[in-house]
Amino acid sequence: MEFILQPWPWYVSGPCIAIIMYLLLYFGRTFGMSSNLRTLCAIGGAGKRVAFFNFDWKSQKWNLIVVLGAIVGGFIAHYLLSNPINMDLSEATVKDLTALGFNDVGQSLLPPELFSWDAVFSIKGMSLLIVGGFLVGFGTRYAGGCTSGHAITGLSSLQLPSLIAVIGFFLGGLIMIHLIFPILF
Incomplete structure (x- = not known):
């Protein structure tokens, strides 16, 4: 029997996101990726020149785990969980993308013309x-x-x-x- 990878259905992924959000709110934390860039700049010493980066970045170390999780999760999703099948796109979408100069439309999630x-x-x-x-x-x-x-x-x-x-x-x-x-x- 062949194992076919499928995206997680909404009724699994949605509650997972809700549980994470509940835990973050319960512990007084907020989720966001842009705050990690501020933390990384503060770690690098940007607070010596710009007041915006002069804060206690050590209190935000937990949020850097989010960045690590995004990197590791993206790697796992791409290399271990990707389903290499063609996408079923509408004819209008294929026509529009071909007119914009994209070749082999629907063959890849990351078209080489951009990525x-x-x-x-x-x-x-x-x-x-x-x-x-x-x-x-x-x-x-x-x-x-x-x-x-x-x-x-x-x-x-x-x-x-x-x-x-x-x-x-x-x-x-x-x-x-x-x-x-x-x-x-």
């Missing part, structure tokens, strides 16, 4: 990474947290600013994919 080293180290790729990184960093700081922090911690604790931020994230994503992305590619 190969050649694409990353091109002038266009480096420009997108630098500008995108700046915008994400600015947006994260301006919004007071990242998408995961607002969408998971903020919404589960019923914070109105997180609801507004998540709506803004979705609107920004829609604008990017429907208006800006076709211009760039």
Whole structure:
């Protein structure tokens, strides 16, 4: 009998996320990835030059486990749990992506036109990474947290600013994919 890997269904993964959120809230912690970057900068000594990074980073060491878990979990998911089958995409999606210059649409979750080293180290790729990184960093700081922090911690604790931020994230994503992305590619 052949073992076929399938994504975890919502009724398993959803309660797992809810249990983690309950434990974090119970212990007075919040979840978010952007706070880890601040912690790493503080560990590196950035607090000597910028007041924002001058805080007790040792109280946030527990959150660095989240980064380690994301790295290890991503590795395990990609190399051990991936199901190498073609994706069943609609004809309209295939047509749109082909028109944007993507080859072999649906053959990979990470199209080489975006995720190969050649694409990353091109002038266009480096420009997108630098500008995108700046915008994400600015947006994260301006919004007071990242998408995961607002969408998971903020919404589960019923914070109105997180609801507004998540709506803004979705609107920004829609604008990017429907208006800006076709211009760039």
